[in-house]
Amino acid sequence: MYSDPKRTDSRAGIQPNASGAWRAVFIMQFLYIIAMIDRNLISLMVGPIKQSLQISDFQISLLQGTAFGLFYATCGLLTGWLLDRFSRRKVVYWGISLWSVCAASCGLARTYGQLMLARFGVGAGEAVLSPASYAMLSMLFPRERLGFAIGVYGIGAILGGAISLSLGGMVIAWMASMGSVMLPIIGEVEPWQATFILFGLPGIVIAPIVFLISSRADRPAVAISERPHSTFGAFLRVRRAYLTWHFFGFGLVTLLAYGHAAWFPTYLVRHFHLNMAAIGNILALSTAIGGVAGFLSAGAIADRWFGRGTTDAHFRYALIATLALTVVGVCTFLVNSLVISIIFAGICYMLFSISGLAAAHLQIITPPELRARTSALYLFVINVIGLCTGPSMVAAFTDFLFRNPDRVGSSLMLTYAIFGPLAVTAFWMGRAPARQAVADSL
Numbered sequence: 001m002y003s004d005p006k007r008t009d010s011r012a013g014i015q016p017n018a019s020g021a022w023r024a025v026f027i028m029q030f031l032y033i034i035a036m037i038d039r040n041l042i043s044l045m046v047g048p049i050k051q052s053l054q055i056s057d058f059q060i061s062l063l064q065g066t067a068f069g070l071f072y073a074t075c076g077l078l079t080g081w082l083l084d085r086f087s088r089r090k091v092v093y094w095g096i097s098l099w100s101v102c103a104a105s106c107g108l109a110r111t112y113g114q115l116m117l118a119r120f121g122v123g124a125g126e127a128v129l130s131p132a133s134y135a136m137l138s139m140l141f142p143r144e145r146l147g148f149a150i151g152v153y154g155i156g157a158i159l160g161g162a163i164s165l166s167l168g169g170m171v172i173a174w175m176a177s178m179g180s181v182m183l184p185i186i187g188e189v190e191p192w193q194a195t196f197i198l199f200g201l202p203g204i205v206i207a208p209i210v211f212l213i214s215s216r217a218d219r220p221a222v223a224i225s226e227r228p229h230s231t232f233g234a235f236l237r238v239r240r241a242y243l244t245w246h247f248f249g250f251g252l253v254t255l256l257a258y259g260h261a262a263w264f265p266t267y268l269v270r271h272f273h274l275n276m277a278a279i280g281n282i283l284a285l286s287t288a289i290g291g292v293a294g295f296l297s298a299g300a301i302a303d304r305w306f307g308r309g310t311t312d313a314h315f316r317y318a319l320i321a322t323l324a325l326t327v328v329g330v331c332t333f334l335v336n337s338l339v340i341s342i343i344f345a346g347i348c349y350m351l352f353s354i355s356g357l358a359a360a361h362l363q364i365i366t367p368p369e370l371r372a373r374t375s376a377l378y379l380f381v382i383n384v385i386g387l388c389t390g391p392s393m394v395a396a397f398t399d400f401l402f403r404n405p406d407r408v409g410s411s412l413m414l415t416y417a418i419f420g421p422l423a424v425t426a427f428w429m430g431r432a433p434a435r436q437a438v439a440d441s442l
Contacts, residue, residue, distance in 0.1 A: 024217055026152075029156035031129060032153065033159050035126045036160025038199060040160070040165075042063060043164075048191065048192040049063075053111070056399065057395045069383045069386075070123070071120045072123035072124070073381075075123065076128075077373075077376050077380055080372045080376025083128070084369065084371075084373050088135065089215075091128055095128030096210070102121025104196060104197045105196075107189060107196030108189075127376075133150075134150065135217075135372040140216065147298075147314065147357060155291065161261065162284040169279060169280020171198065172280075175194050181194040231369070241430075245430030247381040251382040254382045255389055256325065256329065256419055256420065257352040263412055264345060267333070267408050271408075274338075289346055290345075301313075314361035315430050316431065322354070325420060326420025329416035329420060330413050359375065361434065365440075395411070
C-alpha cells in the first residue's frame with residue numbers, strides 16, 4: 001500500500017465555496033472551448049490544405065494528430081512538474097498565450113514544414129490546460145462530486161468542437177467565396193490561412209481570465225521542501241496495475257475519438273458529397289447534443305454509483321459505454337443513409353464523453369501533491385496512444401490497405417472493430433485494481 005506520512009487529502013469532508021468552485025469550472029471550460037477550436041479547425045480544411053501544399057491524406061493526418069499530439073503529450077510532462085510547484089494560474093496564462101500565437105501562425109505557413117512547426121507550438125501550449133484543470137478542480141470539490149464537475153469542464157471539448165464545426169464551416173465558406181484574402185502587414189493569404197489567423201488571435205486577449213479563479217486552487221497542495229524525492233516514483237510503482245489498465249483503456253477510447261473527429265467530416269464529403277458549410281452545421285448539432293448529454297450523464301451516474309459504495313463505478317460505466325460505442329461506431333459506416341449516419345455519430349460523441357470519468361477517478365486515488373504530475377502522465381500516455389495514433393491509423397488504412405481515398409469509411413469502421421474490443425477488455429481488467437486503489441486512498 002502506498003503511504004506518505006505528510007499526505008493530507010483536503011477533499012475529505014471539504015466544504016467548498018460553491019460559487020468560487022463553479023466559477024473555476026466555467027472559466028476552465030471556456031478556455032477548453034477556445035483550445036478545442038484552435039485544435040480541431042484543421043479537420044475542416046483538409047481539402048484546401050492538401051491542394052495548396054500538395055500533400056497526401058497521411059501527411060494531413062500527421063498535422064492533425066502526430067505533430068500536435070507529440071508536443072502536447074511530451075510538454076504535458078513538463079507542465080505537470082511546473083503545476084505542482086509554481087502558480088498554476090500563471091502557468092496556464094503562458095500556455096494560452098503560446099498556443100494562441102502558434103494557432104495564428106498556422107495561417108502564416110507557406111510550406112508543410114512551417115505548418116507542422118506551428119502545430120507543434122499549439123500542442124505545447126495546450127498541454128498545460130487539462131492537467132491544471134484537474135488539479136485545481138480537485139482542490140475545490142469533494143470526491144463524490146468531482147466526476148460531475150470534471151464532466152462539466154469536459155463539455156468544453158464538445159462545445160469547442162461544435163463551434164469549430166459550425167462557425168468554422170461558415171467562415172471557411174465565406175473566405176473561400178472571397179478567393180485570396182489581403183490582410184494588413186501580412187499581405188495576401190489563402191482562405192484557409194486567413195481562417196487560422198482569425199480564430200487564433202483572440203486567445204491572446206482572453207488569456208488573463210484565468211486569474212479570476214480562486215487562489216485556493218492555484219497553490220500546490222504541499223510545499224516542495226516537504227516532499228520526499230521518491231514519492232511520485234513510489235506511487236507509480238504501487239499503482240502500476242491500476243495505471244496500466246486505466247491508461248490503456250482510456251487511451252484506446254481516445255484513439256477512436258480522434259480518429260473519428262479527424263476523418264468523419266472527410267467521410268461525409270467523399271461518401272455523401274456534402275460541402276463543408278453543411279457538414280459544419282450538421283456535425284455541430286450532433287456533437288453538441290451527444291457530447292453534452294454524455295459528459296453530464298456519465299459524471300452524474302458515476303458519482304451516484306461511487307457515493308453508494310461502488311468504488312470501481314467509473315470503470316464499470318466506461319466498460320458499458322465502450323461496448324456500446326464499438327457496436328454503434330461500426331454500424332455508422334455500414335449504413336448508406338446520411339440521416340442514420342449522423343444519428344449514430346451523435347451517439348458516438350455521447351459515448352466518447354467517458355473521458356471525464358478517467359480524470360475524476362485518477363484524482364480520487366492520487367495524493368493532492370501529485371495530481372498535476374499524475375494527470376500529465378495520464379494525458380501523455382493517452383495522447384501518444386490516441387491523438388498521435390488515431391488520425392494516422394485511419395489514414396494508413398485508407399492509403400496503404402484499401403489504397404482508395406473513397407474508402408475512408410471502411411478505414412473508420414475497421415478502427416472501431418479492432419480497438420473497441422481491446423478497450424472493453426482493459427476496463428474489465430482494471431476494475432479490481434480500481435477498487436483496491438480507492439480502498440487504499442481512504
